[in-house]
Amino acid sequence: MEGSVAYDSDLNLKATELRLGLPGTHEEQQAVSNVRNNKRPCVENETAPPPKAQIVGWPPVRSYRKNNSQPVYIKVSMDGAPYLRKIDLKVYSGYPELLQAIENMFKFTIGEYSEREGYKGSDYAPTYEDKDGDWMLVGDVPWEMFTTSCKRLRIMKGSEARGLGCGV
């Protein structure tokens, strides 16, 4: 359909966008282009659902209901700080709140997030250890996926931080 072709060739503003918004929301555009092509999902797959990208606003549950389950405490360390802190990830509804809380806790500023360049504008980069034991940059995956896979947080400082995600 003309619509989706036009969309693919538009100015790719996302990559240069500097924002601390919900990353991963653009994934849903893929789902939409399927919709426009009138594709129906393979019904035979019903018994083994493939891992799906999180869709914004689906299922339609209010954010205060998502905090139902037991608190998920994770350790937060900051390079150079004398001791670690613990926070309950369930308390936050998204990356902006989480990063604000960490900034307040350790009294520093994180830079602006962008998909392409990571966190620019400060010496710090927030990272987390995921279920596979890998150290990832905070903010790349949808929030809900992050809260279920994050095991601990580490605020990296200095050259180690600048090495992450930047072309420099």
Added chain:
Amino acid sequence: MMFSFPDEVLEHVFSFIQSDKDRNSVSMVCKSWYEIERWCRRKVFVGNCYSVSPRMVIRRFPEFRSIELKGKPHFADFNLVPDGWGGYVFPWIAEMAGAFPWLEEIKLKRMVVTDESLELIAKSFKNFKVLVLSSCEGFSTDGLAAIAASCKNLKELDLRDCEVDDLSGHWLSHFPDTVSLVSLNISCLGSDEVSFSALERLVGRCTNLRTLRLNRAVPLDKIANILRRAPHLVEFGTGTYAADLRPDVYSDLAGAFSSCKELKSLSGFWDLVPAYLPAIYPACSKLTSLNLSYATIQSPDLIKLLSQCPNLQRLLVLDYIEDSGLEALASTCKDLQELRVFPSDPFGAEPNVSLTERGLVAVSSGCPKLQSVLYFCRRMSNEALVTIAKNCPNFTRFRLCIIEPRTADYLTLEPLDVGFGAIVQYCKDLQRLSLSGLLTDRVFEYIGTYAKKLEMLSVAFAGDSDLGLHHVLSGCESLRKLEIRDCPFGDKALLANAAKLDTMRSLWMSSCAVSFGACKLLGQKMPRLNVEVIDERGPPDSRPESCPVDKLYIYRTVAGPRFDMPPFVWTMEDDPSLQLS
């Protein structure tokens, strides 16, 4: 020659007419009735704050005492409306503050309320009595402190489902000694520093308190003291309902619950520990409403509890209740009118509980008065839906959410068109419907044909073509609100049914196939609509006109385009030369 009553007589007659709809009808009978009615309307309801300006409302109704306003579209509840879209209440408060100081009630839903607005309310309305903020945001406990301190006649303060910046629990201490609240709902507050002594004192001196909904921070061992100070409570919401089991705390609690002989509604129960649940048994036989949707209580404990509540009319619960619990509900709670089952693990790929269509079928069969359903589940069949429809022809609200989008009938692997078709066919009074699962244009044909009383429809991941949207817009005579996401609906149906939009409150379409060109055309042709394009990718005119817009919000208005839009919202302009009169 028309026989006419003196104005005072008509005014007296009109005073018995409270419903907004009826008042509107009265005002359209003739010019003199319009005049009389507008001077004596005491409650104003504005379903979309941008459909009319505050000045117009005040001009038409110079003597109202109560106003209810709604702001953001419903899908804002699910983070589909970006922050900063709008819905600011301040302009309304500012106009009303200037116009008349005798305002008593303000009720807001999905609006942005700042501390500045709250302070202005506190300063401006000397007889202010009722503040209900539902799903609002933008304020902190500082604003609440201003309300508490200045509104000496405050009766109701209800902050249901709001997002409040909780700076300090001390705002509660700002209530004067003379205040006599009837209703206090602070269940949304997060603060860990709720001043319990201030809370207890406040509850103690509000001898007319009938509704009290506490927040999660209030621990279990404080509840007994609070309840003892308010033995006439009708509606009560606990805080965290968890603690190490201690016999003295338990018996204290049980005693307190049994001393509240008028309790009809219970809620709260965060982190519920089953050992403390029997403490509420003394109140169960009179309960008509129970909200356990924050309680991680498993099915066997739920069944025991529900067997004590034969008069239950309204139940909110997590899917831990499972089919077995719903079957028990169906056999013990014959007066049930409303059921809401929420998902305990909405993002899990696999089911974590045994809750299926069977539970809903059981309730539909056992509870003849069932009218309103919100049900999250992971599988459904046409057969079940048809059974449910036949069991419950009195449904007014039916909202089904099958968690995985486009899930087919699990028995036949067909779309669920026939099932939802049965719902609209048998439930002739259906006012609200939410669809889910695998659905083709067929279901919309059924809806357009049968759902003549339908006022609100929510659609996601459904349909094949514009025909689907066309069926709904051309067939649903009572439609007021339509919200659609991720459906292949485009320009044709929308433009062909443009006139329909004048008869509706609003239309929301996101991640659909409506082009920017069509939005512009619609804006030009329809002077009484605001056609708003919401697109965080950048200005829509930086892309070809055939490019679909990200989000579209269309609403009828007599106030013209608004001027408080953020940079990612554009209102399509009117073009008088293009309008078809």
